[in-house]
Amino acid sequence: MREVAIVGIGMNKWGELWDKDLRDVFVESAGAAIDDAGVDHIDSMYIGCMTSGLFNAQEHIGSLMADYLGVTPVPATRVESACASGGCAVRQAFIEVASGMSDIVLAGGVEKMTDVSGDGATFSLATAADQEWECYNGVTFPGLYAMMARAHMHKYGTKREHFAQVAVKNHANGFSNPHAQYHVKISVEDVLKSAKVAEPLNLFDCSPITDGAAAVILTTVEKAKALGKPIIKIIGTGQATASIALHSRDLTEIEATRYAAEKAYKMAGKGPDDIDLCEVHDCFTIAELVVMEELGFVERGKSGPAVEAGETNIGGRIPINTSGGLKSKGHPVGATGVAQIFALVEQLRGDAGERQVEGAKVALAQNMGGSGGSTVCTILEAVS
Amino acid sequence: MREVAIVGIGMNKWGELWDKDLRDVFVESAGAAIDDAGVDHIDSMYIGCMTSGLFNAQEHIGSLMADYLGVTPVPATRVESACASGGCAVRQAFIEVASGMSDIVLAGGVEKMTDVSGDGATFSLATAADQEWECYNGVTFPGLYAMMARAHMHKYGTKREHFAQVAVKNHANGFSNPHAQYHVKISVEDVLKSAKVAEPLNLFDCSPITDGAAAVILTTVEKAKALGKPIIKIIGTGQATASIALHSRDLTEIEATRYAAEKAYKMAGKGPDDIDLCEVHDCFTIAELVVMEELGFVERGKSGPAVEAGETNIGGRIPINTSGGLKSKGHPVGATGVAQIFALVEQLRGDAGERQVEGAKVALAQNMGGSGGSTVCTILEAVS
Numbered sequence: 165m166r167e168v169a170i171v172g173i174g175m176n177k178w179g180e181l182w183d184k185d186l187r188d189v190f191v192e193s194a195g196a197a198i199d200d201a202g203v204d205h206i207d208s209m210y211i212g213c214m215t216s217g218l219f220n221a222q223e224h225i226g227s228l229m230a231d232y233l234g235v236t237p238v239p240a241t242r243v244e245s246a247c248a249s250g251g252c253a254v255r256q257a258f259i260e261v262a263s264g265m266s267d268i269v270l271a272g273g274v275e276k277m278t279d280v281s282g283d284g285a286t287f288s289l290a291t292a293a294d295q296e297w298e299c300y301n302g303v304t305f306p307g308l309y310a311m312m313a314r315a316h317m318h319k320y321g322t323k324r325e326h327f328a329q330v331a332v333k334n335h336a337n338g339f340s341n342p343h344a345q346y347h348v349k350i351s352v353e354d355v356l357k358s359a360k361v362a363e364p365l366n367l368f369d370c371s372p373i374t375d376g377a378a379a380v381i382l383t384t385v386e387k388a389k390a391l392g393k394p395i396i397k398i399i400g401t402g403q404a405t406a407s408i409a410l411h412s413r414d415l416t417e418i419e420a421t422r423y424a425a426e427k428a429y430k431m432a433g434k435g436p437d438d439i440d441l442c443e444v445h446d447c448f449t450i451a452e453l454v455v456m457e458e459l460g461f462v463e464r465g466k467s468g469p470a471v472e473a474g475e476t477n478i479g480g481r482i483p484i485n486t487s488g489g490l491k492s493k494g495h496p497v498g499a500t501g502v503a504q505i506f507a508l509v510e511q512l513r514g515d516a517g518e519r520q521v522e523g524a525k526v527a528l529a530q531n532m533g534g535s536g537g538s539t540v541c542t543i544l545e546a547v548s
Numbered sequence: 549m550r551e552v553a554i555v556g557i558g559m560n561k562w563g564e565l566w567d568k569d570l571r572d573v574f575v576e577s578a579g580a581a582i583d584d585a586g587v588d589h590i591d592s593m594y595i596g597c598m599t600s601g602l603f604n605a606q607e608h609i610g611s612l613m614a615d616y617l618g619v620t621p622v623p624a625t626r627v628e629s630a631c632a633s634g635g636c637a638v639r640q641a642f643i644e645v646a647s648g649m650s651d652i653v654l655a656g657g658v659e660k661m662t663d664v665s666g667d668g669a670t671f672s673l674a675t676a677a678d679q680e681w682e683c684y685n686g687v688t689f690p691g692l693y694a695m696m697a698r699a700h701m702h703k704y705g706t707k708r709e710h711f712a713q714v715a716v717k718n719h720a721n722g723f724s725n726p727h728a729q730y731h732v733k734i735s736v737e738d739v740l741k742s743a744k745v746a747e748p749l750n751l752f753d754c755s756p757i758t759d760g761a762a763a764v765i766l767t768t769v770e771k772a773k774a775l776g777k778p779i780i781k782i783i784g785t786g787q788a789t790a791s792i793a794l795h796s797r798d799l800t801e802i803e804a805t806r807y808a809a810e811k812a813y814k815m816a817g818k819g820p821d822d823i824d825l826c827e828v829h830d831c832f833t834i835a836e837l838v839v840m841e842e843l844g845f846v847e848r849g850k851s852g853p854a855v856e857a858g859e860t861n862i863g864g865r866i867p868i869n870t871s872g873g874l875k876s877k878g879h880p881v882g883a884t885g886v887a888q889i890f891a892l893v894e895q896l897r898g899d900a901g902e903r904q905v906e907g908a909k910v911a912l913a914q915n916m917g918g919s920g921g922s923t924v925c926t927i928l929e930a931v932s
Contacts, residue, residue, distance in 0.1 A: 165648050185680065208787075217601040221683070223675040224630035227789040227804075227921040231796070237807040239787035240922070241636045242628040246608035252625045256640065263647030264549050291607040296569065299605070403592075403623035405611040412615070420611075423621040537611040538624070
């Protein structure tokens with residue numbers, strides 16, 4: 165397999181983009197990535213998107229986006245694994261470049277969620293859960309993660325405030341991210357006073373409904389050097405599945421993340437202690453805590469106290485979600501996994517401004533589908 | 549890149565399967581493919597599916613199917629390019645094995661179309677067209693292909709009866725295919741007398757609504773030999789995009805098919821004259837005619853007379869859709885591209901019974917999305 169590097173990144177300003185459609189947000193981001201890479205063509209593209217069928221009544225978006233980006237007839241394939249769709253796009257692009265099939269591949273992600281018709285965003289998002297065994301019985305995602313939160317509190321003594329501290333940190337980080345949906349700092353009290361959604365989770369424990377896209381350009385390390393770009397290598401990728409129905413799993417664990425991380429660490433020849441910073445899938449605050457444990461950054465049950473101690477802040481032992489995470493940056497579901505890579509490449513290039521993690525060389529992205537039914541982990545390394 | 553072979557195929561009996569759900573039809577087919585291959589595990593899987601979100605209110609089907617197949621935590625990714633989703637699944641599995649990332653990969657496809665809720669099957673299928681420029685103006689797929697049919701008649705003198713002859717041939721072929729939805733032979737008169745759908749296309753010019761799945765197992769040629777299986781190599785793959793909006797293209801051409809075929813032929817070192825039989829995407833009878841021209845089997849405008857002369861019958865110069873095609877075998881959209889490979893492997897193994905093309909060594913599958921906005925072509929060769 166050939167060595168693969170990321171040479172271009174692009175992302176629009178995320179938010180409620182009522183004046184743009186699905187193709188607008190994608191093309192803006194993909195065009196920016198191509199410009200950033202300085203390439204004159206791409207050989208192929210992948211697009212992570214969870215459910216443009218339900219949000220926009222539009223499938224077949226690989227070709228649609230290739231057309232509007234002006235790159236037909238290049239192959240373009242949409243990939244989907246619920247909210248891990250973006251991570252899958254990056255992984256498929258990696259495999260295609262590594263295989264020798266193509267030299268320059270775009271991995272993008274997009275979701276235009278405010279356009280939703282039909283039964284609304286909560287219904288559309290719930291299709292990432294088990295429709296027959298969960299949704300038809302009235303379960304929605306806030307409810308699923310609330311059950312995980314309660315179980316974690318019960319088993320490990322995790323406090324309500326620990327969840328809130330995740331949101332506070334991520335909003336503080338997102339405050340200076342120009343691409344983020346929200347530029348609002350919040351306090352623990354703000355979180356605790358916000359509207360109840362599914363006990364114990366409040367509104368400020370939940371990631372928002374977002375319109376947005378992101379894209380990255382992958383090529384061989386050899387070509388990256390010829391382009392004169394900073395060499396940010398993909399040194400590990402791991403993907404794993406588990407039951408998408410929460411009742412089939414331990415409520416305090418996300419085994420797909422554990423397996424995906426194990427594979428990525430092994431491929432990279434790295435472990436948790438080698439990771440300088442990390443973007444994780446904080447769709448709800450509880451998710452960030454469980455994921456920290458599955459990635460091996462803390463022992464089981466110790467994630468809450470670690471956040472409280474500031475270990476995951478910028479400048480802390482293992483900075484997490486320096487981009488603002490899903491909570492502050494926004495969560496256009498199919499785009500999230502690609503935006504994580506955008507954020508890490510920015511850091512590994514030393515271009516993260518106020519949010520810069522000093523001396524960052526190795527970084528990990530963890531992108532998750534549903535209540536943890538799938539995960540893609542990607543490990544990047546800056547090579548000087 | 550490593551050489552890749554298909555060592556297992558599986559497929560359920562297609563039709564209106566009211567007593568089965570999405571996961572049932574997939575697991576039945578995938579299990580059959582694993583059994584046929586005689587492997588004790590798979591490393592990864594891809595699932596082609598166009599719109600389980602709209603048909604079944606269920607996304608995240610990679611993990612769902614991995615769970616019900618009992619293969620978690622293996623990576624499982626859904627791929628989508630409208631009705632070419634199955635072809636994409638096979639292509640991604642090919643790239644993954646060729647790359648060295650995985651040794652044994654399952655490529656499956658599934659669609660459970662009779663469960664459709666919401667706005668119905670025609671609405672769901674129309675999401676493969678350009679929602680904003682086509683569907684919102686009232687266009688549906690029969691209408692799009694009817695325009696292509698009229699243009700072909702006008703430009704080349706293609707006769708109404710030529711379309712009918714495609715349906716007659718495909719029903720004759722599907723009659724003895726145990727997996728096919730319909731086992732009914734029809735006449736040109738039957739087609740011409742069937743209900744009008746979109747002038748000049750009648751009901752019997754249209755592929756049906758179908759529930760079904762198909763799966764194939766890919767591995768290295770080396771492992772295929774060790775398994776003692778017939779060696780059916782994938783020697784060429786090509787994928788291409790074009791505008792999904794028909795008004796942006798020449799109505800008598802399907803350029804994505806032309807480009808995809810060119811790539812596949814080049815990779816395989818073969819041309820149209822080397823192909824012993826072919827499965828093409830006859831979603832409507834006119835599609836089979838245009839595709840024959842794009843694949844280089846006949847000159848432009850000569851497809852109708854070639855079908856009339858029996859050149860595409862079993863025993864003819866270039867047998868097409870010996871499985872019955874989408875018309876008779878059925879068209880569960882995400883599964884179709886994988887079922888084409890099933891049909892060709894059966895032929896190349898010499899297992900096609902009454903439908904066997906004598907001496908078949910090289911075969912081509914052409915799987916298409918929408919009104920031709922995407923195509924995947926795959927060329928297989930039996931190696932003795």
